[in-house]
Amino acid sequence: MLCPQNGRVGLEVPLKTVKNFLTGRALVRLNPASPHYLCQDPACPVVYYGEEGVYTLGEVRFPIYDKGASLVCYCFDWTREGLVEALGQGVDPVAQVEEGVRAKRAISRASGRRSKASSIQRKALRLRTPGASKRGAAR
Ligand SMILES: [Zn+2]
Known part of the structure; x- marks a missing residue:
């Protein structure tokens, strides 16, 4: 439709x-x-x-990522900026989300651990790629 x-x-x-x-x-x-x-x-x-x-x-009750909201995961308040920062510090946001969901802290339990973590991972990858290529080009 x-x-x-x-x-x-x-x-x-x-x-x-x-x-x-x-x-x-x-x-x-x-x-x-x-x-x-x-x-x-x-x-x-x-x-x-x-x-x-x-x-x-x-x-709608929450910011919508597809509509330009910075919030990527509303369970744990992951923002686009936060993801970039975490990745820069070598922190793995996916592991943190997985841990949070495993501990039953996520509010969107329905989406399941695997699908939630993989959606964060996709977004993290999307964020990581332009920065990585920029750094590569500078060298
Ligand atoms: Zn439309």
Whole structure:
């Protein structure tokens, strides 16, 4: 299904994710029987959408990474800047997240340890790559 606002292809997201993120007022409109999608365009105000309509940035409880929020993991307050700093100091954010989830400290238990850690890892890699290539070019 395409985003009704900008017509781009969205990413299908599990119902539990939508339920986690929507405010109480927005939840009233949720149709749990139909699939939901995330619009990943940072310029589009629509976050989630489904057959019943759209949910905008004002209707979610947490900052959305795809919408330009710096917060990468809202369980442990990992920001983009924090990840870069940790990687620079040789700290492994993935190991820390894994440890936190194992200790049942994560609020998004539903996403599971492996998927959560791998999503952090993907973001960390994305952050690490431009810096690494810049350093490489300077030498
Ligand atoms: Zn959109």
